[in-house]
Structures are given as C-alpha cells and as structure tokens.
Amino acid sequence: MTRGPLFHEQTARQRIAALVDPGSFGELLPPPERITSPYLAQLGIPVSFDDGVVIGRAKLGGKKIYIAAQVGQFVGGAVGEIHGAKLTGLFKAAARDRAPCVLLIESGGVRLHEGSAGEIAIAETMRAIFECRAKKVATIAVIGSDIGAYGGMGILSTCCDFRVMSEHGRLGISGPIVIEKWMGKKAYDSSNRALVWKTSGGKTKYLLGDADALVHDDAGAIRDAVAKLLGRSSAVTLKSVKARQKELEKRLKRFGATTDPNDVWKGMGVRDVAAASLASGPEFAAMTRRGK
Amino acid sequence: MEKFAKAFPSKPLAARTAKPWALAGVVGSGNLEVLLERGGRPSGTMECHVETSIPGYKASWLAALADFAHNYPAGGTKVTINDQGAPPVLVNLRLRQAYDHLIKGDK
Numbered sequence: 001m002t003r004g005p006l007f008h009e010q011t012a013r014q015r016i017a018a019l020v021d022p023g024s025f026g027e028l029l030p031p032p033e034r035i036t037s038p039y040l041a042q043l044g045i046p047v048s049f050d051d052g053v054v055i056g057r058a059k060l061g062g063k064k065i066y067i068a069a070q071v072g073q074f075v076g077g078a079v080g081e082i083h084g085a086k087l088t089g090l091f092k093a094a095a096r097d098r099a100p101c102v103l104l105i106e107s108g109g110v111r112l113h114e115g116s117a118g119e120i121a122i123a124e125t126m127r128a129i130f131e132c133r134a135k136k137v138a139t140i141a142v143i144g145s146d147i148g149a150y151g152g153m154g155i156l157s158t159c160c161d162f163r164v165m166s167e168h169g170r171l172g173i174s175g176p177i178v179i180e181k182w183m184g185k186k187a188y189d190s191s192n193r194a195l196v197w198k199t200s201g202g203k204t205k206y207l208l209g210d211a212d213a214l215v216h217d218d219a220g221a222i223r224d225a226v227a228k229l230l231g232r233s234s235a236v237t238l239k240s241v242k243a244r245q246k247e248l249e250k251r252l253k254r255f256g257a258t259t260d261p262n263d264v265w266k267g268m269g270v271r272d273v274a275a276a277s278l279a280s281g282p283e284f285a286a287m288t289r290r291g292k
Numbered sequence: 293m294e295k296f297a298k299a300f301p302s303k304p305l306a307a308r309t310a311k312p313w314a315l316a317g318v319v320g321s322g323n324l325e326v327l328l329e330r331g332g333r334p335s336g337t338m339e340c341h342v343e344t345s346i347p348g349y350k351a352s353w354l355a356a357l358a359d360f361a362h363n364y365p366a367g368g369t370k371v372t373i374n375d376q377g378a379p380p381v382l383v384n385l386r387l388r389q390a391y392d393h394l395i396k397g398d399k
Contacts, residue, residue: 011318017398031327032313034372044293046345046374048319049327073320 006217007144008168012054012069015104018219019226020058020067027056029086037080039114048074051082055090060102061227066094069104072147077107079152080114084121087156091128091139100138100230101129103160108175109151122152129159130236138162138233140226143169144217148200150175158210161233164225165202165211166218167281172200194277198261203276203284207268208251214281221282294347298354299337300361305330305368306395314393317378317386324375324383328366328390335368337361344375356380360387369394 007015016025029035031049040047052074058067068090070077079087087103094101110118132139141157141164143149148170149157157163157171165171174182176190189195198204206214212229215221234240255264262273269288270276276287313329324344333339338361342353360366364387371387378386 013315013398030313031315032329041293044345046293046319046343046376048325048374049315049372071318073318073323 004218004220006168007166007219007222008146008217010219012071012104012106015219016054016056016058016067016069019102019104019223020060020065021062024059025056025067026058027054028090029055035082035086037082037114039080039117040075043113045075045113051080051086052077053083053086055086057099060223060230063230064097064099065230066090066097066099066101067104068102070106070145070153072106072145075111075113077105077145077147077153078109078111078113079107079118079121080111081117081121083111084118084125088121088124088128091125091132094137094139095128095131095135098135098137100140100233101132102140102142102226103157104142104145105149105153105157106145106147107149107151107153108147109153119152122156125156126159129156133161133233134235136233136235138230140164140229142222142226143171143202143211144215144222145169148172148175159236162212162229163205163210164213164215164222164229165205165281166215166222167197167202167284168217169202169205169211170197170200171202171205171210176200195261198265202281204261204264206281206285207265207270207288209247214285216281293343293345294350295341295343296350296353297339297341298357299334299339300358301336302338302361302367302369303365304335305365309394310397311394314390314398316389316393317382319374319376322377322379322382324373324378324386326383326386326390327372328387328394329370329372330368330394333368333370338366338369338371340371340373342373342375344373344377346375346377352380353383356383357387360384364388364391366391 144166
C-alpha cells in the first residue's frame with residue numbers, strides 16, 4: 001500500500017515535517033522557550049517543554065499555512081491552559097493573516113487536571129476557529145492518530161470547515177471506555193475493537209458525512225487531501241447551524257434505535273459490509289459512492 | 293517530584309552543529325524528554341537539569357549523565373530533562389538521540 005512510515009506511528013514533529021513543504025516549518029514557542037503548564041508539578045506530574053502541542057508556520061504547496069500537531073503520548077494529548085492558549089493563538093494568527101490553519105489532532109480532550117482552564121481554552125479556540133471561518137479562512141482538522149479526537153477536541157474538530165480522516169482515526173465526544181462505564185459492558189464493550197471502530201472510526205464517520213475525506217494512513221495522502229481543501233471555507237451562521245441540527249435530528253430518527261453498527265452502514269448504502277470492512281480507506285470511499 | 297542540577301566535565305562540542313537545539317523523547321509513562329541546547333556556556337562542561345516524577349534515584353541519574361558526558365564531546369551544552377519514570381538505559385538512548393539530532397539534524 002504505502003512505503004513510507006504510517007502517519008499514526010509518527011511523532012507530532014515528524015507528522016508536520018512530512019506534511020508541509022520540506023524545511024518550511026518554523027515552530028512558534030519551541031521547546032527552548034519552556035512555556036510549560038503551571039499546574040502539573042503540583043500534582044506530581046512532570047511538565048513537557050511544548051505542553052503537548054507543536055505549533056507554527058509552514059508552507060503547503062507554496063501556500064502559507066498555520067499548523068498544529070498534538071503529542072498524544074503526553075497526558076493523552078489533553079488540552080491544558082498553555083496547550084489550549086497555543087491553539088487559540090494559532091487560529092487567531094491564521095484569521096489575522098488570512099492563512100489556512102491545519103490541526104493534526106491526537107487528543108482525548110480537556111486535561112482534567114487543569115479543570116476549567118482547559119475547558120475555557122477549548123471554548124476560546126472554538127471562537128478563534130469561527131473567526132477564521134467568518135473571514136473565509138479554511139480550517140482543517142486531520143484525525144488519523146492512535147488516540148483520535150475525543151471530548152473537547154472531537155467538538156473542536158467539528159467546528160472546523162473540514163475533517164480529513166484515515167481509517168485508523170476515531171472521532172467522538174465520549175471515548176469508548178467512558179461510554180462503557182456509563183452504559184455498561186453489555187451496551188458498549190470498549191474492548192471490542194470492531195465495534196469501537198464501526199461506531200467512531202474513519203469509515204463510519206466518512207459514511208455519515210462527518211469526515212470529508214477518507215485517506216490512507218500516510219502523510220503524503222493526507223497532504224494531498226488537505227491541499228485540495230485549503231482554498232475553501234464557509235462562515236458559521238444561524239442558518240447553517242439550524243440546517244446541521246435538522247440533519248442530525250434526521251440521523252437520530254433513522255438510526256437512534258439501531259444497536260448494530262452494520263445496520264448503519266447498510267442504511268447508508270453499503271451493499272457488501274464484509275468487503276467494505278476489509279477495504280482500505282480510499283477503496284471504501286469509492287465503494288460507498290457506488291453503493292449510494 | 294524531585295529536581296536537581298549538576299555540571300559534568302566533557303570535551304567541547306563540535307564548533308558546528310546542524311541545529312541550535314534538539315529534542316528527543318516524550319514525557320509519558322516510563323519515558324522522558326531530553327532537550328539539548330548549545331551556546332553561551334563554558335565549553336568544558338555539560339550542564340544538566342533533571343526533573344523527575346520518581347524521587348530517590350539521584351545517584352543513578354548522576355551516574356548516567358556523567359557517563360554520557362564522559363563518552364561524548366558535549367562540553368558547552370545544556371541538558372534539560374523532564375522524566376516520568378524512564379529506566380537508565382532509556383535515559384542514555386534519549387541523550388544519544390538528542391545529541392545525534394543536534395549534530396546531524398532530525399533526519
């Protein structure tokens with residue numbers, strides 16, 4: 001399939017380097033500046049020099065962009081005060097300079113150790129994303145890492161104009177373990193990988209229209225998908241939000257009582273579920289177009 | 293949490309490096325991040341700052357760092373470490389990775 005390293009296995013800095021024009025990345029607030037969490041030490045947790053997110057300017061196909069990559073291995077890529085402030089600032093800079101902003105997500109959401117500071121940071125970043133969109137500055141979330149995009153980061157990703165996913169990526173609000181804790185193992189078994197991926201994985205999200213592109217687990221494929229979306233953005237308006245709400249109500253009516261995710265696939269026009277399960281992301285996308 | 297700093301004698305770093313700083317590793321369970329920086333420091337010592345979530349292993353840390361300073365010309369550099377319980381062998385590996393990135397670049 002692909003010869004390079006898999007996107008989901010790369011580190012945050014490797015992902016950026018592989019995605020943007022060679023040598024074009026300039027990191028903002030790099031590790032030597034030591035802008036670290038003011039809270040973690042009090043809890044006996046070591047800080048990280050970048051607070052779990054790498055941000056900066058770069059070029060993609062010669063076009064100026066802003067880009068961020070979360071570091072999933074550091075407290076699950078969770079958004080603390082500094083981490084969130086870096087994201088907010090990046091989107092604000094993107095709006096100011098009218099340069100598209102690309103967000104490589106790998107996060108379980110808000111860093112609960114930092115409580116309200118993390119929650120507020122997510123809200124401020126949302127606002128900055130909407131500021132971009134109001135100015136028709138494209139905002140693109142890439143979801144293709146081990147951890148996926150959950151909690152506040154799942155919400156943030158859906159605030160962006162577009163979501164590019166790999167089959168490996170997962171998108172949701174509550175994570176699988178959280179759902180199991182609340183609903184019980186009978187309702188949702190978080191150790192059932194097929195179930196988890198069929199409910200929150202890239203293929204299902206693409207089918208439902210939550211992901212705009214489904215690509216190989218490869219930085220080159222992701223770059224190509226992102227490059228196509230850089231020039232496109234639309235403002236969030238009351239009308240667009242209401243239309244989206246209607247769509248979601250329809251979806252809930254149609255699939256709300258379904259207990260088998262395969263029924264959702266079939267309902268969305270997948271004729272051969274077994275073959276679709278084994279297909280690669282782009283193959284799946286082609287099949288489902290045929291199925292519709 | 294335990295925090296300490298010490299400078300170790302080391303041969304001077306090469307006059308030219310690919311980058312002014314290099315980072316290796318991630319702060320995660322059983323792992324650590326090493327930030328290696330050059331410039332503005334005495335050329336005969338490697339200055340080390342360690343912050344670790346596991347207290348009580350200062351002697352092992354100092355031995356691992358002294359070993360590295362002895363084996364590699366790292367004089368004039370500053371090493372800063374955020375640790376979440378990495379074993380000494382991993383500390384050594386990350387130091388070598390950071391050193392390699394500093395000298396040759398990230399590739």
